[in-house]
Amino acid sequence: MRRAVYPGSFDPVTNGHIDIIKRAASQFDEVVVAVLRNSSKSALFSAEERVNILCEVLKDMPSVSVRAFDGLTVDFVKECGAIAMIRGLRATTDFEYEMQIAHTNHELDDSIDTVFFITNLKYAYLSSSMVKEIAMYGGDISKFVPPFVEKVLLEKVQNV
Ligand code: ADP
Numbered sequence: 001m002r003r004a005v006y007p008g009s010f011d012p013v014t015n016g017h018i019d020i021i022k023r024a025a026s027q028f029d030e031v032v033v034a035v036l037r038n039s040s041k042s043a044l045f046s047a048e049e050r051v052n053i054l055c056e057v058l059k060d061m062p063s064v065s066v067r068a069f070d071g072l073t074v075d076f077v078k079e080c081g082a083i084a085m086i087r088g089l090r091a092t093t094d095f096e097y098e099m100q101i102a103h104t105n106h107e108l109d110d111s112i113d114t115v116f117f118i119t120n121l122k123y124a125y126l127s128s129s130m131v132k133e134i135a136m137y138g139g140d141i142s143k144f145v146p147p148f149v150e151k152v153l154l155e156k157v158q159n160v
Contacts, residue, residue, distance in 0.1 A: 003030040005077045006086040011043045016123035020088040035068045074109040
């Protein structure tokens with residue numbers, strides 16, 4: 001059983017993340033999408049809300065599960081019995097940051113590898129922060145997120 005963990009903030013999940021999840025699911029038997037609770041970034045959605053949103057949009061992918069986690073990602077990857085950590089690379093600007101994380105994680109546990117997927121060009125400039133900003137100013141986010149995410153994000157920004 002080849003299992004991989006895809007960690008991130010997913011605040012909220014975008015079509016870019018979903019593209020990476022689909023591609024990871026075609027390479028691994030199981031993919032655990034892992035929502036980081038203790039991120040330094042202040043999140044719009046709580047970890048539970050982010051997990052629920054991911055469960056809804058990924059419900060048709062039987063080999064993909066969703067969990068929230070605290071602490072070191074390598075420890076969570078090990079706890080899941082996974083052999084790899086998935087990360088997405090968008091523009092070259094992601095590269096240096098992602099390399100640093102991957103090297104650090106490999107130092108912490110050399111049994112776990114980081115596997116990078118290069119995003120589809122049409123999502124290369126898409127980020128959760130950009131989607132949130134567009135939603136806050138009433139712009140159209142339907143091209144960037146699934147309809148369910150559009151609905152909950154519009155409800156959320158109306159209430160903040
Ligand atoms: P983090 O806080 O860990 O950066 P994110 O939710 O922003 O969490 O991203 C999680 C992972 O998904 C990262 O590897 C990031 O590079 C990748 N990612 C984010 N947006 C996209 C996108 N549009 N296309 C492909 N990968 C993406």
